[in-house]
Amino acid sequence: RKEVEQDPGPFNVPEGATVAFNCTYSNSASQSFFWYRQDCRKEPKLLMSVYSSGNEDGRFTAQLNRASQYISLLIRDSKLSDSATYLCVVRGYGQNFVFGPGTRLSVLP
Amino acid sequence: EAGVAQSPRYKIIEKRQSVAFWCNPISGHATLYWYQQILGQGPKLLIQFQNNGVVDDSQLPKDRFSAERLKGVDSTLKIQPAKLEDSAVYLCASSSVGGRTGELFFGEGSRLTVL
Numbered sequence: 001r002k003e004v005e006q007d008p009g010p011f012n013v014p015e016g017a018t019v020a021f022n023c024t025y026s027n028s029a030s031q032s033f034f035w036y037r038q039d040c041r042k043e044p045k046l047l048m049s050v051y052s053s054g055n056e057d058g059r060f061t062a063q064l065n066r067a068s069q070y071i072s073l074l075i076r077d078s079k080l081s082d083s084a085t086y087l088c089v090v091r092g093y094g095q096n097f098v099f100g101p102g103t104r105l106s107v108l109p
Numbered sequence: 110e111a112g113v114a115q116s117p118r119y120k121i122i123e124k125r126q127s128v129a130f131w132c133n134p135i136s137g138h139a140t141l142y143w144y145q146q147i148l149g150q151g152p153k154l155l156i157q158f159q160n161n162g163v164v165d166d167s168q169l170p171k172d173r174f175s176a177e178r179l180k181g182v183d184s185t186l187k188i189q190p191a192k193l194e195d196s197a198v199y200l201c202a203s204s205s206v207g208g209r210t211g212e213l214f215f216g217e218g219s220r221l222t223v224l
Contacts, residue, residue, distance in 0.1 A: 043200060044152065044200075044213075045215070046213070087151055087152075096142070096154045097213060098154070099144075099152045099153070100151050101150055101151045102151050
């Protein structure tokens with residue numbers, strides 16, 4: 001089993017749609033969780049950290065379920081500019097950042 | 110503030126040749142990472158440095174890959190001899206204080222094609 005798994009995608013959604021991405025991780029000792037965004041042929045960039053109580057940043061909402069070892073990202077009112085690959089990232093205490101394979105999103109006009 | 114600098118941006122070589130990539134992290138960042146990203150996959154850690162010491166190189170194919178970080182600043186990653194499956198983007202990233210805040214800052218990457 002891979003350390004971090006994500007919905008395989010791609011997701012093709014119309015503008016204005018709500019879309020959710022799921023991620024599971026295998027290491028129960030993982031301490032920190034993040035979503036990164038990677039545009040085509042660009043480097044990954046931090047989108048948001050994920051906190052146990054859940055957190056929101058504008059149209060983006062992240063949730064963490066430690067018991068199920070599950071992380072989610074919800075994007076509301078999708079924009080064309082949201083088209084990218086979304087990478088789930090998990091980190092254990094003192095360990096490196098482990099990236100999932102990514103889920104590609106295409107928002108269509 | 111200057112970002113993470115990498116060079117070269119693109120490199121095409123034949124199998125069994127050697128190649129070297131260079132990375133200069135953000136000033137003051139103690140932790141430096143090299144990731145390999147194969148098309149369609151997420152980045153995979155090759156090696157992590159804390160200052161000039163190696164923290165994790167468990168996934169570095171040591172028979173062909175080597176990396177060093179002299180004086181705890183810039184770093185080079187070398188592949189010798191290259192194989193077809195080494196075709197990938199090599200991403201360098203840096204973070205401050207062991208990346209405690211979770212933000213890795215990536216360079217634009219070095220795209221390697223092995224023919």
